[in-house]
Amino acid sequence: MNQTVSSIRGRTARVLGLSPDSGAVEYESEWTSWAALASAATSIEAHLSQAGVGPHSPVGWVARNRPAAVAVFVALLLAGRPIAPLRPNQSPSGFCDEIRIQRLQAVIGDDQDWGIDGVVGAAREAGSAGIRISGAASFTVDLVDGLTAIGPGPHRPDAPGMVIERLSSGTTGPPKRIPVSADVLLPALRSAEAAASGMERPLTLKGSPGIILSPFTHAGGIFRLLLSIYQARPMVLFDRFTVDAWADAVRRHKPKSANLVPAMIRMILASDLPRGALASLKAVHSSTAPLDVQTQVEFEARFGVPVLIDYGAAEFIGGVAGWSLSDHTRFAHLKRGSVGRPRPDVQMRVVDAQNGNSMDVGQTGQLELKCPRFARELVRTTDLASLDADGFLYIHGRVDDAINRGGFKVLPDDVVAVLRQFPGVGDAAVVGVPDERLGQVPLAVIEAQGERPDVEALKAFARERLAAYQVPVEFRFVNALPRTTTMKVSRPELKAMLGL
Incomplete structure (x- = not known):
């Protein structure tokens, strides 16, 4: 077996043996022990072998933010089996289609997953064995009736060396599946450990749990789950973010840092949460989507907690750039809007998308990255950067989001950052719509906060702060912008809503 795969297996086994009776996962105020995870893992592996699932065949992991899903994840890590996440938080028909398309030898889910209409039939069509896991504080594992052995297939090819597939966010289209090998994953985990503490520390059970808000179907949620296991850190799981429940978890567990996406930060600011509620926090890390400067400044002023922006390109797992506390102390007032500096093992440059030539300092182009964790050569991302x-x-946004308005490039994120500053704008999105004369023009969709803003006043506000070609030609209002599971605006759903 691949040496690094064995290292991940060994690390997971060591973590489970540190303090078996201690709490590993808290969900809805109930704790699951490390011993319960280990016991479930043994049973899951026995059922996979009984069903005839090959040792290198990807196994479908129904990725819910619940203790049962953590137990399945641990089982697959311990056995060195490749993990293929499945997304239960989509429509029942979409979930069934995903099971059919993936053609996995086995699918493992909980009672709710197997109770979704059509799922058993979809697994049967795919030739998948079915394993059900029930419980939280302790687990029972059994084979699903009618799915007790793998079917004739054809199944997906074996994937030796792969630990997990990470899913892209689905913000601009269907999520892409990107295989992550142990050779990539272990350095990423070590880098994250070093970034947090300045060095990789000896393996001991951590006293302060990590609060995981990102869904396991998203790269950020998967990485935080992996990192919690790697660090032997207990975890507090949320399958839905609310300000009150999150603040209560912070009060009870007193973590030193927290991870919040921008939409969550805005929800906290809109609440009546007092300054002292976040007294234990030394920093809040924000990633996944752009955080506008005004929101960052307002949060820091109100709660006295620095917001450290992290950046991870869609092509990779683990962070590639970010703010440190020392950089925030020194540069925060000078570098607002930046996502920080490259990690020590990351090289980056900005190039002209047409000819590949490097751009000068301060010029916008397409970002390229090089890192031994990901690739030996420079890899071009889909992000526009300087x-x-x-x-x-x-x-400055994504290459494929840019709007070409008669030869002038409009970056939606730049326009959204201005619109969010207007009173009564809770959030906004900007998309390009066809125009016979100019090719494309920007249209703004506004999610109002309270009373709907006056359109003419909003237009005047935009004209004062944007170039003429950046000002949207139309403003539409919606009760709520469509969002992905990570609370980013879903551009495919938004365009469908607009009939584009």
């Missing part, structure tokens, strides 16, 4: 003289990175 680098300043101190090496701070600024992200």
Whole structure:
């Protein structure tokens, strides 16, 4: 077996043996022990072998933020089996289609998953064995009736060396499946450990749990689950974010840091949460989507907690750039809007998308990255970026989101950042719509906060702060913008809503 795969297996086994009776996962105020996870893992592996599932065949992991899903994840890590996440938080028909398309030898889910209309039939059509896991504080594992052995297939090819497939966010289209090998994953986990503490520490059970808000179907949620296991850190799981429940978890567990996506930060600011509620926090890390400067400044002023922006390109797992506390102390007032500096093992440059030539400091182009964790050669991302003289990175949107308005490039994130500053705008999104004369023009969709803003006043506000070609030609209002599971605006759903 691949050496690094064995290392992940060995690390997971060591973590489970540190303090078996201690709490590993808290969900809805109930704790699951490390011993319960280990016992479930043994049973799951026995059922996979009984069903005839090959040792290198990807196994479908129904990825819910619940203790049962953590137990399945641990079982597959311990056995060195490749993990293929499945997304239960989509429509029943979409979930069934995903099971059919993936053609996995086995699918493992809980009672709710197997109770979804059509799932058993979809697994049967795919030739998948079915394993059900029930419980939280302790687990029972059994084979699903009618799915007790793998079917004739054809099944997906074996994937030796792969630990997990990470899923892209699905913000711009159907999520892409990107295999992550142990050779990539272990350095990413070590880098994250070093970034958090300045070094990789000896393996001991951590006293302060990590609060996991991102769904396991998203790369950020998967990585935080992996990192919690790697660090032997207990975890507090949420399958839905609410300000009150999150603040209560912070009060009870007193973590030193927290991870929040921008939409969550805005929800906290809109609440009546007092400053002292976050007294234990030394920093809040924000990633996944752009955080506008005004929101960052307002949060820091209200709660006295620095917001450290992290950046991870869609092509990779683990962070590639970010803010440290020392950089925030020194540069926060000078570098607002930056996503920080490259990690020590990351090289980056900004190039002209047409000819590949490097751009000068401060110029916007397409971002390329090189890192031994990911690739030996420079890899071009889909992000538009610039680098300043101190090496701070600024992200200006995605190449495929840019709107070409008669030869002028409009970056939606730049326009949204201005619109969010207007009173009564809770959030906004900007998309390009066809125009006979100019090719494309920007249209703004506004999610109002309270009373709907006056359109003419909003237009005047935009004209004062944007170039003429950046100002949307139309403003539409919606009760709520469509969002992905990570609370980012879903551009495919937004365009469908607009009939584009």
